[in-house]
Amino acid sequence: MSPLSPEDLLAIRLSLQVALTATVLALPVGFAVAYLLALTNVRGKAVLEGIVNLPLVLPPVVTGYLLLLLLGRNGWLGHFLGLFDIRIIFTLRGAVIASAVVGFPLLVRSIRIGLEGIDKQYIQASRTLGAKWWDTLFTITIPLCSRAILAGTTLMFARSLGEFGATIVLAGNMPGVTQTIPLAIYQYTSTPGGDSMALSLCLVSIVLSFAVLLIGEAANRKLSRR
């Protein structure tokens, strides 16, 4: 196995950065969506659920393509963002969005299961004790489903580390700018003789996600022991 080149190290850093940012950004939105799906009775829940799960169903490249249509310079959202000089594609922002979208269904599903398991009387109790809804949310609801949130977060983080298809379409494959581990691996494997380099990065990827999953498990055990 070859040692890691400086570009590889950069790719690792970028990957971690992307996965972390994507997870952190997706978390509040994911929580909100899970909350809608689990605890409210809004019309059209089934449709929302379907849309959330789309990235799971579509090949990631197609997801990337759809995101490009939406966020590209001529996409309607991209056009709008362009007015504020915010560019998504070919930037790390694009990689973050691609990762976030693809990992989103996993995050939502985990949190949703957690929310569905909360006894509503805890929430009622806190309301009658004078807590406003956001107060209840932060002091009761979120702590009570912290294990599920944790599970969803690690899952999404791991998934983000491995995101390839959507990222390469939306963010491009630019070494040092948007080239994350999976993109670097891809590049190595499309060069004859690059296999051993690819393998090193694969191992890094595996080790990273093992670490994340194990840390998640440990934290989970700690939470459950409380």
Add this chain to the structure above:
Amino acid sequence: MSPLSPEDLLAIRLSLQVALTATVLALPVGFAVAYLLALTNVRGKAVLEGIVNLPLVLPPVVTGYLLLLLLGRNGWLGHFLGLFDIRIIFTLRGAVIASAVVGFPLLVRSIRIGLEGIDKQYIQASRTLGAKWWDTLFTITIPLCSRAILAGTTLMFARSLGEFGATIVLAGNMPGVTQTIPLAIYQYTSTPGGDSMALSLCLVSIVLSFAVLLIGEAANRKLSRR
């Protein structure tokens, strides 16, 4: 939008066939692994968990490549299977295996959550009523986590419908033989004027998985009402 060509219909049929077979085959294994992870205390659970989650973390193309190394004619398992004249790569079998492996972590996680929610006293009760362990498994454990199994199954089925990366590497992209919807979409995008055809197939894919998710939800509601 263009109407679907006969090849498209074939791709849809193949996709359904692959997703269905992959799901059906993965179900018992997934259940067994989830059971190990949820209800037993075997050593090395963390390692097993890590391995199960690998396909989630690795880019599907890499997963496909690793499967190719394992199951190719020169791979050690592929060599062994070759002795019995069983060929995996470039066959529908390969597509099934690719789908099964990639969807596996989703299946296992769902079932696991379900199993962890079962009150052990039901299991103890059935044992003291004279049921052997496999009897208990089929009459108590499985029915009690049927909702989780259902959720995992629909999730995996939907994921299988969208599987691209691992499939193209392991099973190849052979029209009429191993070309599933995502592969057909890929091919259309490299054909002049193929975009609208690609879009049609995308929509088919979306409709199919929406249908599966909705059927799943409906069945779930029915199960919960019991």
Add this chain to the structure above:
Amino acid sequence: TINLSVAASMTNAFNELIAGFSTAHPDAVLQPNYASSGSLAKQIEQGAPADIYVSANPKWMKYLLEKGLIVKGTDRIFAYNKLVFIGEKRSADLSLDNLVSLERIALGSPQSVPAGQYAKQAMEHAGIYAKLEQERKLIMAKDVRQALLYADRGEVDGAFVYRTDARLATTAKILFTVPDDLYDRVQYPVGLTTTGTKNDQAQAFYDYLNSPEAITILTNYGFEPIH
């Protein structure tokens, strides 16, 4: 059965070539497999059934030759391609020299995509590559199709693609053809695998690729046939 492993960029041409060959040999069953050159090479390396390997990247052909999976002497170039620059039609005429005036230019990653390699070569010859790279104007795509997609969607001001691919564009037009002398010739090698040499029909198809009929088809799709 003839198992064909064909680079995805030749999907259309080969669909027609296969149809043409089949009319002449009704009993022949051709099974194409379209994927990236690298994937195909690896599949062949792992024992996937293949009689004929058609690559868009001579490096992968060399790789398989070295592994002894393509029979020495059967490998040959059967088509050429040209590099063009596409983008939206603009008032001022564009050439390699004034590319620096553009904001973003897409090309395949030079390390892994041959088209990117050729484009880099051409720009280096024109003495603009370093400047473009420094100014981060170059957008690296995973393959030519993706570069094309970017240009077609207007995400970039232009992209280096093959002439054959340019035909897939719906809005983008060919702005100029890169002068031949600035880069090595774009070559498409074909070769017979060890199983292919034992397959008469594969041999026949291999020969068919040199027939006038095949040359016409290839030309129709924008390839430059061998003379």
Add this chain to the structure above:
Amino acid sequence: MFLHVDVEKKFEGFQCRVDFSLQSEKCGVFGPSGSGKTTLMHMLAGLLQPDRGIIKLNDMTLFDREAGINLPAEARRVGVVFQHAHLFPHMSVKKNLFYGLNRIPVQQRNIDPEHLISVLQVENLLNRSVAKLSGGERQRVALGRTILACPHLILLDEPLSGLDGMLKYQIIPHLRRVFAEFSIPMLFISHSLEEMRLMTEEVLVMNNGLIENQMSTEELARTKLGCGGRGYTNILRLESPEDLGKLLSYRWGDVPLMLVKTEKPAAGEFALNSRDILLFKKHPEATSARNMLPCIVRKTYQTDWLVGVELDCQGNTIITEIVPQSLDELDVRPGSEVVAVFKASAIQRLY
């Protein structure tokens, strides 16, 4: 306290329509399972929106459909103690206790936490995890948590029905002591007549979603005497204990009573069931009973199976029950003299 409620709520197959006013500080809602007690409580606390009507507490309108007023739960200052405590499992006992208190403005905090904690005797539990409390401890903490939120009214929804017999009697004293000391109005929901008797002065009797009756708890207890063989529980305040070796003597007003010495002597409230009291015309002799109290019959009243007899025992009131035949045999009528006889072991400490 002044509470006025006139609301309606329909569910599929069930309709709750109530209209009442309450002024007593110690009220109860009594009714069988499924009569709508919890539904009513949820509407009062703001956890369930009535279909129509108004709810007023003191000079605050909590709900008024017409006027479009619907104060959210957190603004109503109506506390709730749930059947299963529902302590927040991720917080320590202390954090649970102070959850409500920390959420009201300082100038409105009219409860002294230290004092409440000592009244509830939960000092030693403060740093414990909630999971490690016994059932009785849980309910005490839940009660404290609700009270510390300084509510204008506390609703208790069968707070004792999850506890087994012994525990129940250990928790009632805490409840009574707290409501006596801090004088917070309450609405105590239960289907146990016994709990009702011990906790409230006035009751709403619910059935099938309607208020069937509104009366004093005393009256309800006397009416229900004999139902299910429970009898009527006389509650006696006993003082000045004296240790007589195997027995204890207490004073009930001016009347001396004998009790078995099963515990440390201490003044408090005690229960004496009407079932355990025999009436004699004359002072009996040579009996194992240690308590023989000359009384004057104040009045008699008919219940379903038995006759209730209210006695005056040197100014104290005591209720017993006799079979109708004994009425004539013993000449029991207002003004007549009888002797109430019961064993030392018949008097049980409430708390």
Add this chain to the structure above:
Amino acid sequence: MFLHVDVEKKFEGFQCRVDFSLQSEKCGVFGPSGSGKTTLMHMLAGLLQPDRGIIKLNDMTLFDREAGINLPAEARRVGVVFQHAHLFPHMSVKKNLFYGLNRIPVQQRNIDPEHLISVLQVENLLNRSVAKLSGGERQRVALGRTILACPHLILLDEPLSGLDGMLKYQIIPHLRRVFAEFSIPMLFISHSLEEMRLMTEEVLVMNNGLIENQMSTEELARTKLGCGGRGYTNILRLESPEDLGKLLSYRWGDVPLMLVKTEKPAAGEFALNSRDILLFKKHPEATSARNMLPCIVRKTYQTDWLVGVELDCQGNTIITEIVPQSLDELDVRPGSEVVAVFKASAIQRLY
């Protein structure tokens, strides 16, 4: 039945070490919370493996560490009724009932399901979903399910402690009737002396993981008399009811007794608490008590606070309690004559 147990099991911070033999068909395990009752039960049922020792039931060795024998739960034919019923929620009542029966060979099915179902009075529930049963119905179905598996021994782990007072007394008759009719040996686990009294003949008293004592339930009840003010429950079999208008008369052996007419007259077992019985030297006059039974003192015994007195009432036995002083005052000693006096309302139907 013959049960021999000599096992040990260690947990962190708790050790269970028991060694006993039982022959009675109606045995109990009595002990406070945390004394190891459930741990013992799990070892008997095969749900928990002892660290060492042997368990023998009749002529079958269920567990023998030395010999390497450890029959799995399903082969032990030891049934369990859990505290919270734990009926299978995905099956109807009927499927639950027959779950065990369907799993044993036909020739070993020695219980008639129809008969059991009628004894348990669950005929009308058969097609119901389990979720729609009340607490008492659930426990009856759970009991039926266990019995239909035709076990050689049934373990009941506090099957009543999840039910509230009234329900408890509705279910006990079913339990007693079933065990009487089908004569299945049982081990009844509880920390309620009252339940123990009603269900068992012999008890193991557990404390802190050890068997502290093994005695007849009767003896235990007599010893514990006065503890927590519960008294001793005399259980009377009453027959030949006669309607006397407001009262009912029954016969207790040859002794006539008066009861309040709160229900349809019917023979059965009734409870009379020792606390409700007064002793007189002579037949008292002009009293509200309807029952005055001349008795002969059989023996007296000391308990912690009181003196227990066993009386012979025309061949029937009755236990009451008096304060030590009364012993002399009434001259209560073996052979002396006394009159036991109690009210008609003091006798309560058990079932």
